[in-house]
Amino acid sequence: MNELKPSPALHCANCEAVLQGEFCHECGQSIHSVLKPVSHMLEDAGDIFFHMDERIIHTVPPLYTKPGFLTLEYFSGRRVRYIAPFRLMFVFCLLCFFFIHLAISGSKLGESSGEQDSISAFATAETADDVHEQYRAQIRDVLATEKDPNVPAPARMGLAAARGVIREAANRRLAELKAPLIPAEVGENDPDAVKLKHDDFMSRHDAVDIGWLPAAVNARLTTGVEHLKLNLALLSNHGPQRKEAVARIVEGVFGVLPQTMFVMIPVFALVLKLFYVFRRRLYVEHLIVALHSHAFIFFALLLITLLGYAKGAIGPHVPFAGGVIGVVSFAMWVWIPVYLLIMQKRVYRQGWGMTILKYWLIGSVYFWLLMFALTIAIIIGISH
Incomplete structure (x- = not known):
């Protein structure tokens, strides 16, 4: 008769203890190898991130349709079949802000429809005289606002840059019509150099220096204040940099x-x-x-x-x-x-x-x- 021989015992690769399950009872290491196909790795990543198994079925529907159900289940000790509260909140928080961010970004926030219409109006001009007439009408409105004493200095600098944007749009159409271009006016800012024009405005403010804060924190606050003032100034512009400021x-x-x-x-x-x-x-x-x-x-x-x-x-x-x-x-x-x-x-x-x-x-x-x-x-x- 053949003698029965005991099967060889499995030992933990980490501490060499005899294994009695899927995890070592000495060090806790899993018996499963981490060398897996990519499909298994993605499955494990999903499980770590959201417990992508039957817990979703047990958790998400009552979360939305049964007020307080998951909380009372958690208090009662019935927790293993549901996604943990923090993980549930964490995932939905990130997904929520991600899609809201996409929705806001897709709405072209910061672009003024009136501004775009006024700039694109030059493309409909059929003659050079039409371009000059539209240009004078738009510049007249900008100059009237720029001369208002109640308008703050950063906004006036932005309006000066806006005049440059209007002139460039008019000159593009004049170039297409092969007509003489409009020269830059006195006091008109280059729309691509608005940041440099704000140096005087920003230099009037000293660096942040709070005694009980570390130097690195004070430096970061100083940089943040500079960015804040620059973004606020750019928001008052009607040029292309306004869109970049809003995006930032x-x-x-x-x-x-x-x-x-x-x-x-x-x-x-x-x-x-x-x-x-x-x-x-x-x-x-x-x-x-x-x-x-x-x-x-x-x-x-x-x-x-x-x-x-x-x-x-x-x-x-x-x-x-x-x-x-x-x-x-x-x-x-x-x-x-x-x-x-x-x-x-x-x-x-x-x-x-x-x-x-x-x-x-x-x-x-x-x-x-x-x-x-x-x-x-x-x-x-x-x-x-």
């Missing part, structure tokens, strides 16, 4: 918005703690409420933004479908405050009267705190 500001604002919200979430949890101090709940419980509520808000805004994309693509071709999308978007906007009210009622289990009162007070306090934080974020964005 938008990039700067959206660069700090996620960090701003990460700071505001524990602040919101602290507000909840203060208003429910007699409920004897731990701060961590309020933090879970804050994470789930913000995850819902980010997810709702993400869906509304995506519906906006769909309406822009379908509406011009199928007006009825665009109208339906508009109604659905409006209902989703209404659902956000209703959801938060129901969630607060279910989680903290107080009467409707007290819940509505605290909902209004908490919302008011958090609104002003959020406005303050967003103002700081905008200032940082302008100094980008």
Whole structure:
């Protein structure tokens, strides 16, 4: 008879302990090799980032349709089948700001339709006399504004640059008509050298020097103040650099918005703690409420933004479908405050009267705190 022989035991490649499962009980290293095809690596990356498995099915639908459900499940200890609150909020926060940023960037923010129409009007001129007439009319308006004593100095410099932009547009059309070009006027700034023209304006301000801050921080603040003043000055221009300034500001604002919200979430949890101090709940419980509520808000805004994309693509071709999308978007906007009210009622289990009162007070306090934080974020964005 053949004798039964025990199978050789597997040992951990890291500490050589005998393995009894998929992970070493001594050092915790997985038995699976990291040398995998690219498809497996992408699957692992998705799992690390969002737990891309059945947890999505169990988490996302109730997050949007069942106010307070995920929070109560988390408090009850039933957590393994759901995505963790912070990861849920983190992912939807990034996706939300990403698509809103795309929507704002696609709207050509910072371009004035009137300005574009006035510049492009030269292309419709049929004769050199028409070009000169349009040029005189536009320059007359700019000069009238430039001579106004109430207009600040940076704006006047921007208007001087705008005169150069108008002249260049007129000269392009005159060149096409093979007519003599319009010479530069006295006091007209080169639109491509606006930054140099602001040196006097910016040099009047000393460098930031706060004694209790490190030199590197003071230097960064000084640079930020210079960028802020330059961007503000360029915003008053009507030339091509205005669009670049707006683009820099938008990039700067959206660069700090996620960090701003990460700071505001524990602040919101602290507000909840203060208003429910007699409920004897731990701060961590309020933090879970804050994470789930913000995850819902980010997810709702993400869906509304995506519906906006769909309406822009379908509406011009199928007006009825665009109208339906508009109604659905409006209902989703209404659902956000209703959801938060129901969630607060279910989680903290107080009467409707007290819940509505605290909902209004908490919302008011958090609104002003959020406005303050967003103002700081905008200032940082302008100094980008």
